[in-house]
Amino acid sequence: xxxxxxxxxxxxxxxxxxxxxxxxxxxxxxxxxxxxxxxxxxxxxxxxxxxxxxxxxxxxxxxxxxxxxxxxxxxxxxxxxxxxxxxxxxxxxxxxxxxxxxxxxxxxxxxxxxxxxxxxxxxxxxxxxxxxxxxxxxxxxxxxxxxxxxxxxxxxxxxxxxxxxxxxxxxxxxxxxxxxxxxxxxxxxxxxxxxxxxxxxxxxxxxxxxxxxxxxxxxxxxxxxxxxxxxxxxxxxxxxxxxxxxxxxxxxxxxxxxxxxxxxxxxxxxxxxxxxxxxxxxxxxxxxxxxxxxxxxxxxxxxxxxxxxxxxxxxxxxxxxxxxxxxxxxxxxxxxxxxxxxx
Ligand code: SAH
Ligand code: SF4
Numbered sequence: 001x002x003x004x005x006x007x008x009x010x011x012x013x014x015x016x017x018x019x020x021x022x023x024x025x026x027x028x029x030x031x032x033x034x035x036x037x038x039x040x041x042x043x044x045x046x047x048x049x050x051x052x053x054x055x056x057x058x059x060x061x062x063x064x065x066x067x068x069x070x071x072x073x074x075x076x077x078x079x080x081x082x083x084x085x086x087x088x089x090x091x092x093x094x095x096x097x098x099x100x101x102x103x104x105x106x107x108x109x110x111x112x113x114x115x116x117x118x119x120x121x122x123x124x125x126x127x128x129x130x131x132x133x134x135x136x137x138x139x140x141x142x143x144x145x146x147x148x149x150x151x152x153x154x155x156x157x158x159x160x161x162x163x164x165x166x167x168x169x170x171x172x173x174x175x176x177x178x179x180x181x182x183x184x185x186x187x188x189x190x191x192x193x194x195x196x197x198x199x200x201x202x203x204x205x206x207x208x209x210x211x212x213x214x215x216x217x218x219x220x221x222x223x224x225x226x227x228x229x230x231x232x233x234x235x236x237x238x239x240x241x242x243x244x245x246x247x248x249x250x251x252x253x254x255x256x257x258x259x260x261x262x263x264x265x266x267x268x269x270x271x272x273x274x275x276x277x278x279x280x281x282x283x284x285x286x287x288x289x290x291x292x293x294x295x296x297x298x299x300x301x302x303x304x305x306x307x308x309x310x311x312x313x314x315x316x317x318x319x320x321x322x323x324x325x326x327x328x329x330x331x332x333x334x335x336x337x338x339x340x341x342x343x
Contacts, residue, residue: 003060015028030048036177036179036181043058074329076328078096080095081094083141093141104138105154116216116227153183154191172185176207194213194230208251212285213242222263254283255285257284270308284317287321
């Protein structure tokens, strides 16, 4: 049996572990720094721990390090990475530089079980949940590759974060921890397809993490068709959860809408979208859908995207259109999928 990965522990987890071992709490801080600041790949390197403790840790744990198997660089500087995990599962991440910011989009699962009709990950099915260490290591790996600090992290790669809630939260805490990646909580975003109990739990977390929800349509039948995995959380329940999220946190969630020609860019869809957002403290992010191979859907025209933008703006709803990055390397939303055969 393989040993557990110490990188999967956030500070609270390490503190519990060391207290069980009769070690002082500050061991957690030391180990976090070795793993995430100095990038140690063995316990032997952790020279401020007693030799006997290093030995015990080495007998009980491994240090997980996803292996980089492919890397593509876009003409706009965006980089896409394919990592192989300890059991051979593969996941992708994207690094998006912009001025002095570096945003990393990381995966929370290998594959995804939600089956959204327009998403490449959804089409490839579900493999397994990632551990917190496997999530944070993607972000650390991209930082290393850019030789830069990561300013923003978004759980918008493969997988549904709230279908893997505990590990995702532990990963966000590692990303946020000043002794690990040190990314500000407000600069860490989770995107969910709308799992209502997950939104409720997230609202009660003490950190100021940012929430994004993939809406895609405010017409129930359209949403059910596009996003079969969240049929059991109808729009009214979603709206209610978002209002309660705002009441509890004072933070406005982002609603993501990938615009698909003749599916969710019609006048009727626009009216429903405006009605859904009216009276809600939200920011709407319009994303021209990225074409996915073998999919019957095509992206909305620029004219329809503008129409949606204006309808929402005219109704006083704060709206933006997401700039496309890394299109030449298929690094855009929903295009991440496994390409290494046999993986
Ligand atoms: N499972 C989560 C997060 C990962 S998907 C979620 O669904 O929110 C990240 C974002 O990419 C989501 O908003 C998703 O709806 C969007 N997306 C998926 N496929 C897309 C495509 N082909 N074009 C544009 N956006 C897409
Ligand atoms: Fe999963 Fe998100 Fe893709 Fe839907 S859009 S299949 S929830 S990764």
